[in-house]
Amino acid sequence: MHSWFWLKLYLLTIPVFFAIDMIWLGYVARSFYKEQLHALLSPQVNWTAALLFYAFYIGGILFFAVRPGLEAGSLARTCLLGGLFGFITYATYDLTNLATLRDWPVLVTVVDIGWGTVLCTLVSGAAFLIGTWLLKG
Numbered sequence: 001m002h003s004w005f006w007l008k009l010y011l012l013t014i015p016v017f018f019a020i021d022m023i024w025l026g027y028v029a030r031s032f033y034k035e036q037l038h039a040l041l042s043p044q045v046n047w048t049a050a051l052l053f054y055a056f057y058i059g060g061i062l063f064f065a066v067r068p069g070l071e072a073g074s075l076a077r078t079c080l081l082g083g084l085f086g087f088i089t090y091a092t093y094d095l096t097n098l099a100t101l102r103d104w105p106v107l108v109t110v111v112d113i114g115w116g117t118v119l120c121t122l123v124s125g126a127a128f129l130i131g132t133w134l135l136k137g
C-alpha cells in the first residue's frame with residue numbers, strides 16, 4: 001500500500017470520526033459532561049488544540065489499528081486493535097486527570113474510557129471497510 005492510499009484513507013476517515021464523535025459530544029453526552037465538569041470547562045473551545053488532537057488521533061488509529069488489520073485482512077483484528085487503542089489512550093487521559101486534578105469525577109473517567117473504546121472500535125472498523133473498498137478500486 002503506497003502513500004496515496006494512506007492519504008486517501010486518512011482523508012476519508014476524518015468525516016467518519018467527526019460524525020461519530022460529534023453525535024456523542026453534541027447530543028448523547030452533552031449534558032453529562034456539562035454537569036460533571038462544569039467548573040473545569042472552558043467557555044470557549046480551543047479549536048487549534050482540538051484540531052491538532054483529531055489530526056494526530058486519527059493518524060494513530062490508522063497506524064496502530066487499521067494498518068495491521070488491513071495487512072492481516074481482518075476486520076475483527078482491526079476492531080480489536082482499535083478498541084485497545086481507544087481504551088489505552090482514553091485511560092491515559094482520564095486516569096492522569098483523576099490522579100492530578102482536584103475534583104475530577106470518577107464517573108467521567110469510567111464513561112469516557114468506555115466511550116474512547118467504542119469510538120475507536122467503530123472508526124477503525126469503518127476505516128478498514130473504506131480501505132478495503134479503496135484497495136478494490
